[in-house]
Amino acid sequence: MTSAITGTGSAVPARALDWRSLIKQRYLIIAIAFIAVAIITAGGSSYSTYIVDTILLAAIGAMALDLLMGTGGQVSIGNVAFLAGGAFATVWASRAGVPFPFDVIIGALACAAFGFLVGLPALRIRGMYLALATLAAFYLADFVGQQYQNNTVGAAGFFLKPVFTGTISQQSASWAWLLLGVLAATIILFSWLRNGRSGRAWRMIRDHEIAASIMGIPVSRYKLSLFVITSAIIGIQGGLTAHFTESVTYDSFTLSLSISVIAMILIGGLDSQAGPLIGAIVIITLPIFVPDIIGNFVGSSNASQDASNYSEVIYGALIMIFMIKAPKGLVGLIQAMGRKALSRWNGSRTSARPDPPTSKDIPVPSGTPEP
């Protein structure tokens, strides 16, 4: 799959615009995100800045889940366990008197340890059975969080002091820049991991684990490191979410939150640089746009009341549609469109050039000669 992509990429003439490699450019994504954040924090309302913050937060977690599921092929539906773990560990550190950025780091370290524990069964369990095992991790984290919360502060949950000072919109803007920085660091770290030796090893393990071990890839070490890295990043997301919302309760970490992150990476496109970010934008803005669209049909009061339900229906349907029709997500669709436009453009300049061979359609010598 991946070899097919790179194969066609290198065969495209250098003078033609190569959209596929452009969209993979990590710095392009960061630059676009930077410009978007700059425009919205400067000109937008505090509400739109808040939406941007939420998108950036979700994108951090989606990047990590994409590395785990898309690149590594380790199916996890209990990823919200790490979100909860990060949030509660951050709260614990914060209550113990650790100042702001360091309590999030403690949360990330705790999550890395938790990810190591969850990764251990993954050495033996694969595919959909691993999905079930991660469900166990979710219930475990939920239970521990619930016990901790009930034994310290009770049902109302934990409250944290605001990190930034100033008006609401100033705080939102500060958050946007902080989260952009974390997201940019995550993108650079992940693209470095993904394009190097570890990325090749993870993809090999995803596509054929036995072959990977025969080729000398230390499967266990790579699997565990994948779980540790992605869990730590999701833990950072959890800790930042705790500080951003300034409150933490265990019942906000639901299984449907987990599924929404899966929706993000599927809609965006698995194992891609821009996919999780695109998916996060789609899923986070769904509840905002859905009432306006649905309102035309059922009346605006009903639509805004059921906004979360309607968007749940839509992203559930999108998961199914993308899973069947477009397994490479929006990034894959954009690439396909770009490729089509490119071949048409090239075709009009030169004579019709056949598509460069991919690994799938390498001509196989057959008995019947072609006419």
Next chain:
Amino acid sequence: MSELTAAIIGGLSLGAVYSLVTLGIVIIFRATETFNFAHGSFMLLAALIVGRLQSHSGLPFALLALISLAIVGALGAMLFRFVLRSTIGRPHFVAVIATLGFAAAADGVIGIVFPQTEYTITIPGLSTGSIRIFGATFSVASLEISAFAVILTVALVLVFRFTSLGVRIRAAGQNSLLASQGGINVHWVYLGSWALACVLAGVAGIAYGSVNSVNQGIEGLALLAFPAALLGGLDSIPGSLIGGFGIGLIGGFVAAYIGGEYVTVVTYLVLLVVMLFLPHGIAGTRSVRRV
């Protein structure tokens, strides 16, 4: 003493409902090698349809139950026909994620169509009152419902074991190519298995909802059936009884001696232990590849 009876009888009566749900999960796994994470949505949906229509219309319970079971059966068949059939030949987790998507969509629809958080189902002819067994009190209705669930599960297990229909379903699940060569319409068997499993989920949902209230908690019940399916053996149809009662008893003892809030987490720890050390379950085939 009263704690012990509460643990055993309470566990067994819950285990009976688990068995019914687990049987559906095992049937789907046998037919199409998928976990249906939308199983809870089917349970909840059937119970909600009955609960809502019962309070709004004067229709008899039997008719309402038939309508709701027909709806969930048709939905299950449609989920297979239009979504999961396209995932055949792709990695198994693709289908699993697709059922998760269905569950999310179904949850949204349920939230829109059924605005109340709780509904009640009354089944006419069910006894009222309670009974004391060795110092612990049980409602007679819940024991009757459990007896019904056990009888239905055992009957279906026997059907699968001894009738030609059961043989067809088992054959199509084991080797679809050979089964189709043998004249079995594999596609219809798959479709029928999904419809049957979802109808069973609906029955379990209505049964559970009639003695407890109908709310989102029913979906959690379906998730607890996955540990039951693994404990009994994912591909073993009689194993669903073993797994269902096993998980029910574990839950009963944990609730009686440790505390109700520990039930879910202990059940899932059992799942992890089973996965790691007994991957084929108690009654499953050893060759089921999980490791």
